[in-house]
Amino acid sequence: xxxxxxxxxxxxxxxxxxxxxxxxxxxxxxxxxxxxxxxxxxxxxxxxxxxxxxxxxxxxxxxxxxxxxxxxxxxxxxxxxxxxxxxxxxxxxxxxxxxxxxxxxxxxxxxxxxxxxxxxxxxxxxxxxxxxxxxxxxxxxxxxxxxxxxxxxxxxxxxxxxxxxxxxxxxxxxxxxxxxxxxxxxxxxxxxxxxxxxxxxxxxxxxxxxxxxxxxxxxxxxxxxxxxxxxxxxxxxxxxxxxxxxxxxxxxxxxxxxxxxxxxxxxxxxxxxxxxxxxxxxxxxxxxxxxxxxxxxxxxxxxxxxxxxxxxxxxxxxxxxxxxxxxxxxxxxxxxxxxxxxxxxxxxxxxxxxxxxxxxxxxxxxxxxxxxxxxxxxxxxxxxxxxxxxxxxxxxxxxxxxxxxxxxxxxxxxxxxxxxxxxxxxxxxxxxxxxxxxxxxxxxxxxxxxxxxxxxxxxxxxxxxxxxxxxxxxxxxxxxxxxxxxxxxxxxxxxxxxxxxxxxxxxxxxxxxxxxxxxxxxxxxxxxxxxxxxxxxxxxxxxxxxxxxxxxxxxxxxxxxxxxxxxxxxxxxxxxxxxxxxxxxxxxxxxxxxxxxxxxxxxxxxxxxxxxxxxxxxxxxxxxxxxxxxxxxxxxxxxxxxxxxxxxxxxxxxxxxxxxxxxxxxxxxxxxxxxxxxxxxxxxxxxxxxxxxxxxxxxxxxxxxxxxxxxxxxxxxxxxxxxxxxxxxxxxxxxxxxxxxxxxxxxxxxxxxxxxxxxxxxxxxxxxx
Amino acid sequence: xxxxxxxxxxxxxxxxxxxxxxxxxxxxxxxxxxxxxxxxxxxxxxxxxxxxxxxxxxxxxxxxxxxxxxxxxxxxxxxxxxxxxxxxxxxxxxxxxxxxxxxxxxxxxxxxxxxxxxxxxxxxxxxxxxxxxxxxxxxxxxxxxxxxxxxxxxxxxx
Numbered sequence: 001x002x003x004x005x006x007x008x009x010x011x012x013x014x015x016x017x018x019x020x021x022x023x024x025x026x027x028x029x030x031x032x033x034x035x036x037x038x039x040x041x042x043x044x045x046x047x048x049x050x051x052x053x054x055x056x057x058x059x060x061x062x063x064x065x066x067x068x069x070x071x072x073x074x075x076x077x078x079x080x081x082x083x084x085x086x087x088x089x090x091x092x093x094x095x096x097x098x099x100x101x102x103x104x105x106x107x108x109x110x111x112x113x114x115x116x117x118x119x120x121x122x123x124x125x126x127x128x129x130x131x132x133x134x135x136x137x138x139x140x141x142x143x144x145x146x147x148x149x150x151x152x153x154x155x156x157x158x159x160x161x162x163x164x165x166x167x168x169x170x171x172x173x174x175x176x177x178x179x180x181x182x183x184x185x186x187x188x189x190x191x192x193x194x195x196x197x198x199x200x201x202x203x204x205x206x207x208x209x210x211x212x213x214x215x216x217x218x219x220x221x222x223x224x225x226x227x228x229x230x231x232x233x234x235x236x237x238x239x240x241x242x243x244x245x246x247x248x249x250x251x252x253x254x255x256x257x258x259x260x261x262x263x264x265x266x267x268x269x270x271x272x273x274x275x276x277x278x279x280x281x282x283x284x285x286x287x288x289x290x291x292x293x294x295x296x297x298x299x300x301x302x303x304x305x306x307x308x309x310x311x312x313x314x315x316x317x318x319x320x321x322x323x324x325x326x327x328x329x330x331x332x333x334x335x336x337x338x339x340x341x342x343x344x345x346x347x348x349x350x351x352x353x354x355x356x357x358x359x360x361x362x363x364x365x366x367x368x369x370x371x372x373x374x375x376x377x378x379x380x381x382x383x384x385x386x387x388x389x390x391x392x393x394x395x396x397x398x399x400x401x402x403x404x405x406x407x408x409x410x411x412x413x414x415x416x417x418x419x420x421x422x423x424x425x426x427x428x429x430x431x432x433x434x435x436x437x438x439x440x441x442x443x444x445x446x447x448x449x450x451x452x453x454x455x456x457x458x459x460x461x462x463x464x465x466x467x468x469x470x471x472x473x474x475x476x477x478x479x480x481x482x483x484x485x486x487x488x489x490x491x492x493x494x495x496x497x498x499x500x501x502x503x504x505x506x507x508x509x510x511x512x513x514x515x516x517x518x519x520x521x522x523x524x525x526x527x528x529x530x531x532x533x534x535x536x537x538x539x540x541x542x543x544x545x546x547x548x549x550x551x552x553x554x555x556x557x558x559x560x561x562x563x564x565x566x567x568x569x570x571x572x573x574x575x576x577x578x579x580x581x582x583x584x585x586x587x588x589x590x591x592x593x594x595x596x597x598x599x600x601x602x603x604x605x606x607x608x609x610x611x612x613x614x615x616x617x618x619x620x621x622x623x624x625x626x627x628x629x630x631x632x633x634x635x636x637x638x639x640x641x642x643x644x645x646x647x648x649x650x651x652x653x654x655x656x657x658x659x660x661x662x663x664x665x666x667x668x669x670x671x672x673x674x675x676x677x678x679x680x681x682x683x684x685x686x687x688x689x690x691x692x693x694x695x696x697x698x699x700x701x702x703x704x705x706x707x708x709x710x711x712x713x714x715x716x717x718x719x720x721x722x723x724x725x726x727x728x729x730x731x732x733x734x735x736x737x738x739x740x741x742x743x744x745x746x747x748x749x750x751x752x753x754x755x756x757x758x759x760x761x762x763x764x765x766x767x768x769x
Numbered sequence: 770x771x772x773x774x775x776x777x778x779x780x781x782x783x784x785x786x787x788x789x790x791x792x793x794x795x796x797x798x799x800x801x802x803x804x805x806x807x808x809x810x811x812x813x814x815x816x817x818x819x820x821x822x823x824x825x826x827x828x829x830x831x832x833x834x835x836x837x838x839x840x841x842x843x844x845x846x847x848x849x850x851x852x853x854x855x856x857x858x859x860x861x862x863x864x865x866x867x868x869x870x871x872x873x874x875x876x877x878x879x880x881x882x883x884x885x886x887x888x889x890x891x892x893x894x895x896x897x898x899x900x901x902x903x904x905x906x907x908x909x910x911x912x913x914x915x916x917x918x919x920x921x922x923x924x925x926x927x
């Protein structure tokens with residue numbers, strides 16, 4: 001295959017590039033259907049209240065209004081990926097400010113919005129649960145009084161407002177503390193942040209003459225969206241079709257996009273209905289990253305050897321579950337960082353509160369614990385007088401080590417990643433660079449991170465047409481990561497055809513395959529694996545049919561570049577893929593179609609080695625991923641403002657599938673990480689979001705981040721993925737956060753424990769010092 | 770409902786006359802009246818830059834501009850750049866350098882880059898960064914966008 005897989009690793013432009021620079025890419029708000037109506041939703045003004053009455057008669061009477069619906073018009077059904085805890089329109093109780101209570105479909109958006117103001121709702125305010133720690137108290141008001149009645153689909157214990165408890169313990173903490181010469185203890189906090197995809201969430205729904213609902217959506221998972229519509233409207237899955245349009249960014253925040261509300265209105269009016277969030281609505285009512293309180297204690301020997309770590313995390317899940325229980329699973333898995341630590345105890349609780357729901361945003365439960373862990377490692381290095389890179393190399397897990405629970409780690413790249421940074425010429429010369437201006441301080445920070453990727457189920461189908469081109473169907477949604485291009489490359493490489501010969505099917509629940517959705521770095525490695533296996537079946541059929549045509553055994557045949565089959569060692573005759581496929585259709589054994597589907601392998605924790613609570617029956621990921629980051633920052637002594645100056649990213653991707661795509665993920669993740677570190681926070685005024693706009697919630701603009709971001713891509717292949725490729729989207733965001741915290745300490749000898757590391761927070765510490 | 774008045778303007782080289790509401794934004798006119806949906810609504814508040822179009826060659830935010838104020842002007846939207854399917858050099862550069870990811874900010878970003886190069890054909894990296902500072906992108910980290918603009922200025926495309 002050597003001559004045929006040169007497409008792997010190439011810098012091919014993404015297959016959707018042209019449409020994205022000409023304005024022809026179709027996102028959900030760009031769709032218009034005949035006789036289409038526009039929808040708007042009314043949000044709750046209270047964080048927690050009982051709905052006493054709801055009068056929609058005036059709103060319904062407004063000219064141009066075609067339907068006004070509330071929970072009273074819907075089946076008594078809930079949605080939710082892990083627990084069925086959420087009605088699509090509040091039923092009896094509202095649980096966060098902005099929770100949709102009613103929805104309107106009208107001739108124009110302006111009329112729909114005007115109708116919202118005519119809806120009269122009487123509320124009885126209830127005590128709001130706004131502090132996740134207080135929410136755990138036995139006398140706290142409950143966010144969900146009847147949690148026990150919900151259909152719960154994960155094994156972690158729940159109790160009161162505690163949605164999930166997950167624990168692992170390995171070794172013996174007491175022994176660990178006894179053996180430690182130095183112990184560092186601290187509490188860290190990270191705020192809720194919004195993923196801030198530039199395209200707000202939206203959906204368009206319509207119903208056909210047989211009652212089948214079709215929704216086009218800005219969703220990361222057509223099957224989660226399909227299930228939301230099916231469950232909430234009491235329709236069989238066979239009556240619901242979900243199609244993903246082009247997606248304007250997701251980052252974990254688009255696991256469903258109000259499809260069910262649009263569908264309910266489409267059913268009520270028998271007309272297509274489009275429901276698009278404004279930026280403000282999206283920030284108030286879609287999804288955030290979990291705010292977290294991380295208590296961590298780490299022990300080490302005098303020579304820097306890590307001995308012991310205890311981690312306790314409390315996650316604010318907000319009012320509804322969404323994917324919440326999968327997030328602490330990663331926290332508990334990854335809290336030790338990429339290090340050998342013999343004695344560990346990791347605990348994570350997710351807690352219901354009366355705030356916006358939280359879910360698996362990019363970095364997936366790892367980013368919060370990594371901020372704490374990599375900060376404490378630097379504290380230890382500083383106290384012991386050890387170089388921050390040396391202490392990481394000293395403790396790094398190595399190829400073939402076991403993770404806790406005896407989970408094998410075939411490839412562990414922390415050391416090569418750190419060495420790549422250390423050997424980079426700009427890092428070597430970092431102290432001979434431009435003179436620092438008066439009133440400024442410069443500092444450098446490093447960190448090493450680990451993430452785990454691939455979850456649940458995936459599948460792929462490859463069908464060869466009679467001209468030798470193939471149609472590839474996966475239902476995996478390219479939310480901007482470049483997965484469409486990478487999957488097409490994997491398919492093309494396996495068959496030795498060009499990428500132009502691969503027709504990629506839009507993710508569609510009617511497409512004949514299943515996919516869990518875009519999350520957890522599962523595209524290239526996990527879905528790519530299915531694509532490779534499906535393409536392999538096409539190869540087998542090609543060789544079998546060609547054997548019949550050439551009258552020889554399939555094992556004597558070979559695939560040749562540009563879609564040909566020939567006899568090994570004999571230049572001619574050759575058959576084109578098209579001829580073989582056409583013969584299959586009309587004279588041979590039928591159409592050439594390869595399909596493959598599987599669920600990611602479980603990696604159960606060995607109970608003899610590691611005790612655990614709530615960790616079974618959850619997807620644990622399949623591949624460990626490793627990275628190291630470094631950054632130079634400048635602090636303004638007068639204001640406390642931190643400015644990133646230069647960055648270094650070393651990422652082991654296993655094998656590059658697309659060089660442009662991999663590079664784009666690395667830089668994009670770095671810059672998003674800078675935003676998490678320095679800028680971003682959802683600010684609450686009691687239960688109300690105080691900054692629901694891009695004006696008041698700042699994400700990094702081009703002047704907030706450096707141009708000099710050095711990328712070092714390592715390729716130590718994974719044993720069981722396509723060409724050894726691993727995922728990287730989540731991995732790339734985690735490092736910049738602790739690297740910046742460590743750089744601030746290097747520059748000014750102050751230690752930040754709270755994100756974001758704003759000028760105000762830095763200045764306060766500078767003044768205290 | 771507000772009153773409507775008639776305006777006339779050139780959109781991507783084509784003369785158009787139409788009625789617009791007095792409170793109608795240029796973004797609404799482009800998307801809803803002309804179905805030129807390449808111009809994106811990201812924040813509707815003038816912050817993200819996804820709705821950037823060129824009015825008489827100058828980048829403006831369509832979400833903050835009233836349609837009535839565009840009468841007797843020439844507008845270029847992202848759909849107006851390529852002619853007969855032939856991409857302009859700046860578009861070729863964005864493709865080849867790998868600038869687009871999710872793509873939602875790209876219409877505005879490409880037009881802001883074009884306006885920049887039209888006034889400053891040989892910018893420094895810092896001038897490119899300054900020129901694109903009104904356009905937010907959440908995916909790319911901006912580096913490949915800058916590379917695309919610099920490569921265009923260097924004559925690598927077209």
